Amino acid sequence: MLRPVSNLERELVRLLGAQRVLADPDSLLAWECDGFTVHRSRPRAVVQPESTAEVQAVLRLLHAGRVPFVPRGAGTCLSGGPTAGERAVVIDLLRMRQVLAIAADDLYAVVQPGVVNLDLTAAVRHLGLHYAPDPSSQSVCTIGGNLAENSGGPHCLKYGTTADHVLGALVVLPDGRLARLGDPAGPRPPGVPDLPGLFCGSEGTFGIATEITVRLCRDPESVRTLLAAFASMRDACRTVSDIVGRGLVPAALEVLDQSTIRAVEASVYRAGYPAGAAAVLLVELDGPESSTAEELEEVRACAAGHAALRIELASDPAERARLWKGRKGAFGAMGRLATDLYVLDGVVPRTRLEEALARIAAIGERHGVVLNNVFHAGDGNLHPNISFDGRDADQTARAMAAGNEILQVCVDLGGSITGEHGVGSEKLDHIGMMFSPTDLEVMARVRAAFDPDGLCNPGKALPQRAACAEVAKWPQMVARVLGEGEGPA
Amino acid sequence: MTAALEPASADELAALLRNRPGRVRLAGSGSRRDRLPPADGAVEVRLHRLAGIQRLDAGDQTCSVEPGLPRERLDAALAEKDLELPCPGGGTLGGLFAHDPLGAGGPGNVAPRSLLLGLEGVLADGTRFRSGARVVKSVAGFDVHKLLVGSDGRLFAATLLHLRLRPRPPAAAWFRRAGLEVAAACRLFQALRAQPVPPAPLQLRRTADGCAVTGRFAGRAAYVGERLRALELPEHTPDPVDHLAAPAGGEVLAGIVLPSRLPDLLPALAGTFVLRGDGRFELAVASPAAADAALPQLAAHGAHARIAAAAPARRGRGTPLDPGAEHLLARLRRALDPDGVLA
């Protein structure tokens, strides 16, 4: 039987051609969720524009019909950001993947939103340049998604998150109007507030970025990577404090706990981490040759001062890659422990890491859940991960309860419910831990300035107005096991 | 402008605004008063009595400070802990961020937008709110605090700023190379921006005496010494210029420009000129007519600029703003200050 074709679909086909409009329910399967697979819903249609003008034309059409829409990059988001409700049309930006300009002298590039993070670095590598923000998903995720999530990564400790690298964006507003926020000369002309800074992290709710101007960084003269293994998590955390306390600014400071080490060593991501260690600390230093050599000795002394069981220095790029392999594969390795993995993403002040981890362990024990930690220690950005069987209602409830308490600990210690994965639909019920209804109302006003009709990715990032009072509602959110390959940072 | 009000706390400020005092011009110590467009009939609300350091967490390298805190006082407190706020700028902290004259940040130069982690603030109607967080990383909620940077106090008042800090470098040395032609100065400036750790601050200055490039290398002592030697840069006492003064009858334009445009642009512009490593510049011209002539030239080279120091009626004029961005700004103003209280 022929599927009935709606007027909207007909109009979309008129704008983009039949090849780039998908509305058949079966072909929409791939767009029904992101990396947070608990929230699933098949969109009304998916369109695949190739230019700013096409995005404008589509948004004008949707705006006229008051049809909601959701921008989407690679769909690796871990908080439900690009998942569309049944009434919404997904604007899939993966066909917009051109690097439009590279300015080596002025250190910037202009890219379309569907450019994959790592492809940008590949495009400028011959110039001795790179794009610094490095989410672990960087071989797949897009610059548009990074911008919308203000994504981080291990090297953001020294270099900052996406927002620190975005100079400007050409944005199609939800009514189809264009706004150029910043440009290569800088994110804001004098006397104008930081609009690109505000747009970063808006989780696809302010409009669609169709050209993004990002800062490029020069490759460092030297890179040194060191692994230190410890008999206790306390020693690892204190080493981190010492390194920071000495005034060193490593490019990355990453920690894996014992159960993560064991999972990694039992997997294809085996990196030769000492299986008996309670924690391993990965330290990367970069900069001028003379500086990293001195800093390395200081880091070594810090680790030795906290009774490191083993200190290993990568002597060549292959060894460096091996040391990172375990860290980067940690989530893939954990995926083998159970059918489901709840990837948490909270932040505490770096000085409270030890306390936070002790409290998290106690929560895990109290709820009887399997809990692994792998985290950006230098930023205090924790990723406690709960392995469980999502088919078992009791296990699921315990995982959720533990997760909720862990986020409360982060907030109680002066931190945040999310350091890099965003609120999306996943943490709508947690945002009230950090912000009062009035704070959220002010944010809602700002959002309304971009999208007064509420058509752009509705129901994400902020609880709906009426829902502000429902912040105590229990979250129904679980991240499914991530596929083999890289895991979340 | 009518007499100043001086609230001593965030509560007092909120109460004052709730009482609808009419149009309000927010100020820190008032040092930037002469660089803003006039606010006729507005009450000046000075925040200099909100001047505390509420929290300084040396281990986390963050602090929370009130907006009226003078920069020197924060610097002194940070120096005791071997920390620094790694961006230039003076006056009160609130003024530094709200009037942020700085550009993009750049190689080695951190821009204030990267240092502001969150804030507590008050809307024009007295509503108090928070945005961001105290920790170095958070993506919870929209970053309303980013709107403070460059807002000139026209969107809301900040009552507490959460800032990111950095360790003070173990060694630093200032240098200055003077007597350069424009082309040579531009080449040196770009070469310095390309260093493994570029100097910060870094400035190119053109005066009637020619061009000079000045800056500070910081980092490990070995690196600093080796760079000065390799680049044959003579050490010099620190002499960065924050702002240019307008010559008698003249004006100052402030803006941002891509440094690579300078060799073409600079010879076309008359007057004293200062460019920072982050792309921000100031140009002091002899007359309003010279300022009006400079604006289209700057725009043609991709620069953005506005008249900063001038007769009140001329302040704020500048290169055109993208109409879409202008539309958004107007909407944001209406969203946060529907009655247009903040001038």
Ligand SMILES: Cc1cc2nc3c(=O)[nH]c(=O)nc-3n(C[C@H](O)[C@H](O)[C@H](O)COP(=O)(O)OP(=O)(O)OC[C@H]3O[C@@H](n4cnc5c(N)ncnc54)[C@H](O)[C@@H]3O)c2cc1C
């Ligand atoms: C294995 C794995 C590892 C990860 N590691 C990290 C990590 O290290 N650090 C980290 O921060 N995150 C990490 N993530 C999360 C995720 O990769 C990032 O959030 C990433 O930036 C999303 O990019 P994307 O292209 O997949 O965007 P999507 O998931 O498609 O979309 C993300 C959000 O951006 C919006 N959006 C997309 N494009 C645009 C646009 N052009 N304009 C406006 N809005 C847009 C969408 O509506 C959505 O709300 C990881 C995820 C996985 C699965």
